[in-house]
Amino acid sequence: MGKILAFINQKGGVGKTTSAVNVAMSLAVSEVKTLIVDLDPQSNATTGLSELIEETQKNIYDVLIRGTDIKEAVAKTQFSHLDIIPSTHDLVGAEIELVSIMAREYQLKTALKTIVRRYDIIILDCPPSLGLLTINALTSAHALIIPIQCEYYALEGLSQLLNTVRLVQRHLNRNLVIAGVLMTMYDSRLNLSKQVVEEVKGYFKDKLFKTLIYRNVRLSEAPSFGKPALLYDANSSGAKNYLSLTEEILQRVS
Amino acid sequence: MGKILAFINQKGGVGKTTSAVNVAMSLAVSEVKTLIVDLDPQSNATTGLSELIEETQKNIYDVLIRGTDIKEAVAKTQFSHLDIIPSTHDLVGAEIELVSIMAREYQLKTALKTIVRRYDIIILDCPPSLGLLTINALTSAHALIIPIQCEYYALEGLSQLLNTVRLVQRHLNRNLVIAGVLMTMYDSRLNLSKQVVEEVKGYFKDKLFKTLIYRNVRLSEAPSFGKPALLYDANSSGAKNYLSLTEEILQRVS
Ligand SMILES: Nc1ncnc2c1ncn2[C@@H]1O[C@H](COP(=O)(O)OP(=O)(O)OP(=O)(O)O)[C@@H](O)[C@H]1O
Ligand SMILES: Nc1ncnc2c1ncn2[C@@H]1O[C@H](COP(=O)(O)OP(=O)(O)OP(=O)(O)O)[C@@H](O)[C@H]1O
Ligand SMILES: [Mg+2]
Numbered sequence: 001m002g003k004i005l006a007f008i009n010q011k012g013g014v015g016k017t018t019s020a021v022n023v024a025m026s027l028a029v030s031e032v033k034t035l036i037v038d039l040d041p042q043s044n045a046t047t048g049l050s051e052l053i054e055e056t057q058k059n060i061y062d063v064l065i066r067g068t069d070i071k072e073a074v075a076k077t078q079f080s081h082l083d084i085i086p087s088t089h090d091l092v093g094a095e096i097e098l099v100s101i102m103a104r105e106y107q108l109k110t111a112l113k114t115i116v117r118r119y120d121i122i123i124l125d126c127p128p129s130l131g132l133l134t135i136n137a138l139t140s141a142h143a144l145i146i147p148i149q150c151e152y153y154a155l156e157g158l159s160q161l162l163n164t165v166r167l168v169q170r171h172l173n174r175n176l177v178i179a180g181v182l183m184t185m186y187d188s189r190l191n192l193s194k195q196v197v198e199e200v201k202g203y204f205k206d207k208l209f210k211t212l213i214y215r216n217v218r219l220s221e222a223p224s225f226g227k228p229a230l231l232y233d234a235n236s237s238g239a240k241n242y243l244s245l246t247e248e249i250l251q252r253v254s
Numbered sequence: 255m256g257k258i259l260a261f262i263n264q265k266g267g268v269g270k271t272t273s274a275v276n277v278a279m280s281l282a283v284s285e286v287k288t289l290i291v292d293l294d295p296q297s298n299a300t301t302g303l304s305e306l307i308e309e310t311q312k313n314i315y316d317v318l319i320r321g322t323d324i325k326e327a328v329a330k331t332q333f334s335h336l337d338i339i340p341s342t343h344d345l346v347g348a349e350i351e352l353v354s355i356m357a358r359e360y361q362l363k364t365a366l367k368t369i370v371r372r373y374d375i376i377i378l379d380c381p382p383s384l385g386l387l388t389i390n391a392l393t394s395a396h397a398l399i400i401p402i403q404c405e406y407y408a409l410e411g412l413s414q415l416l417n418t419v420r421l422v423q424r425h426l427n428r429n430l431v432i433a434g435v436l437m438t439m440y441d442s443r444l445n446l447s448k449q450v451v452e453e454v455k456g457y458f459k460d461k462l463f464k465t466l467i468y469r470n471v472r473l474s475e476a477p478s479f480g481k482p483a484l485l486y487d488a489n490s491s492g493a494k495n496y497l498s499l500t501e502e503i504l505q506r507v508s
C-alpha cells in the first residue's frame with residue numbers, strides 16, 4: 001500500500017522540487033515503485049524529469065478541475081519504477097477554481113485512492129504557498145517532508161507552516177505526520193549555514209534528517225538537461241546526498 | 255505624484271524581498287520619499303526592516319480585508335524618507351477571502367490612492383504566486399520589476415508571468431509597464447549564471463538592468479539583524495549593487 005509523501009514549504013526557492021525529483025529518482029533506482037505528482041503551476045518537477053518522460057496525455061489540472069480519471073494522467077518514464085503525473089500552466093487558475101468546488105480539499109485524495117495500490121511511494125511536489133493545492137497535498141499525504149534552505153528568511157515561515165499542518169491534522173487528515181525536516185543548500189564555508197542548522201536542530205531535534213544537502217551546482221544544472229542529478233552526474237555530491245537521504249526516508253516511512 | 259513599483263515573480267526564492275528591501279533603503283538615503291508595502295504572508299520584508307520600524311498599529315491585512323484606513327497601517331521608520339506598511343501571517347487567508355469581495359482586484363489600488371501623493375516611490379513586495387495579492391499589486395502598479403535568479407528553473411515561469419501581465423494590462427491596468435528585469439544571485443564562477451544571463455538578455459534586450467546583483471552572503475545575513483545590507487555592511491558588494499541598481503531605476507521611472 002503506497003505511502004504518500006509531500007514536499008512542502010510556502011517559502012519560495014528552498015529546494016522542494018529539487019528534493020522531490022531527486023528523491024523520486026533515487027527511489028526508482030532502488031526498485032521502489034514510485035509516482036511523482038507535480039502540483040506546482042510552474043511545472044518545474046515536470047521539466048526536471050522531461051528527458052525521461054515517454055508520453056503525456058492528461059495532467060493534474062484535468063484530474064483536479066475537469067474530473068478526468070487520474071489513470072489517464074499517469075505518464076510512464078524510461079524507468080519501470082518511476083511514473084509521473086505532470087503539471088501544466090493552467091494550474092495557476094486552480095487555486096481560485098477549487099474554492100467553489102464541493103469538498104475542494106479532498107479532490108486529490110479521492111483521485112489518488114484509485115491508484116495508490118500500484119505504488120510503494122507517491123511523491124507530491126507543491127507550490128510555494130499554503131493555498132488549496134498545498135492543502136490538497138496535506139490532506140492526501142501520510143507524511144510530509146519540510147525542505148529548509150540554510151538561510152535566515154527560511155526560518156521565518158516555519159511557525160505558519162506548522163500551524164497549517166496542525167489545522168489539517170485536526171480537520172482534514174488526522175493521520176498526517178512530519179516524516180522529517182531536510183536542510184538544503186548547505187554551504188560549510190558560511191557561518192549562516194551552520195547557525196541555521198543549529199537553530200533548526202534545536203527546534204526539530206531528531207526530526208531533522210542526518211543527511212544535509214550541500215550546495216552543489218550540478219543540482220541546478222541538471223534541470224536544464226531534463227534529468228535528475230543521478231543521471232546527469234552520478235558522482236556529484238548532490239546525487240550522493242539525495243541517495244543517502246532516500247535511505248533515511250525509507251527507514252522512516254516504511 | 256508617487257510611482258508605484260511592484261517586485262513580482264511567481265518563482266520562489268528569486269530575490270523579490272531582498273531587492274524590494276534594499277532598493278527601498280537606497281531610495282531613502284537618496285532622499286526619495288519611499289513607502290514599502292509587504293504583500294507577502296511570510297512578512298519577510300517586514301522582518302528585513304524590523305530594526306528600523308518605530309511602531310506598527312495596523313497592517314496590510316486590515317486594509318485589504320477589514321477595510322481599515324490605510325493611513326492607520328503606515329508605520330514610520332528611523333529614516334524620515336522611509337515608511338512601511340507591514341504584513342502579517344493572517345494574510346495567508348487573504349487569497350481565499352478576497353475571492354468573494356466586490357472589485358477584489360482593486361482593493362489595494364483604491365487604498366493606495368489616498369496616500370500616493372505623500373511619496374515619490376511606493377514599492378510593493380509580492381508573494382511567490384500569481385494569485386489575488388499579486389494581481390492587486392499589478393493592478394495598482396505603474397511599473398513592475400522582475401527579479402530573475404541566475405538558475406535554469408527561474409527561466410521556466412517567465413512566459414506564464416508575462417501572460418498574466420498582458421491580461422492585467424488588457425483588463426485591469428492599461429498603463430502597466432515593465433520597468434526592468436533584474437538578474438539576481440549572479441555567480442561569475444558558474445557557467446550556468448552566464449548562460450542564464452545570455453538567455454534573458456536575448457529575450458528582454460534593453461529591459462535588462464545593466465546592474466547584476468552578485469551572490470553575496472552579506473545580503474542573506476542582513477535580515478537576521480532586521481536591517482538592509484546598506485546598514486548592515488555598507489561596503490559589501492550587495493549594498494553597492496543595490497545602490498547602483500537604484501540609480502538605474504530612478505532613471506527609468508522618474
Ligand atoms: N543543493 C542545491 N545546490 C545548488 N542549487 C540548488 C540546490 N537545491 C536547489 N537548487 C537550485 O535552487 C533553486 C531553487 O530550488 P527549487 O526550485 O528546487 O526550490 P523550490 O522550493 O521548489 O522553489 P519554488 O518555491 O519556486 O517551488 C533552483 O534553481 C535549483 O536548481
Ligand atoms: N544576491 C544574493 N546573494 C546571496 N543571497 C541572496 C541574494 N539575494 C537573496 N538572497 C537570499 O536568498 C534567499 C531568497 O531571497 P528572497 O527571500 O529575497 O527571495 P524571494 O523571491 O523574496 O522569495 P519568496 O519567493 O519566498 O518571496 C533569501 O534567504 C535571501 O537572503
Ligand atoms: Mg518548486
Ligand SMILES: [Mg+2]
Nearest residue numbers: 270271294298
Ligand atoms: Mg519574498
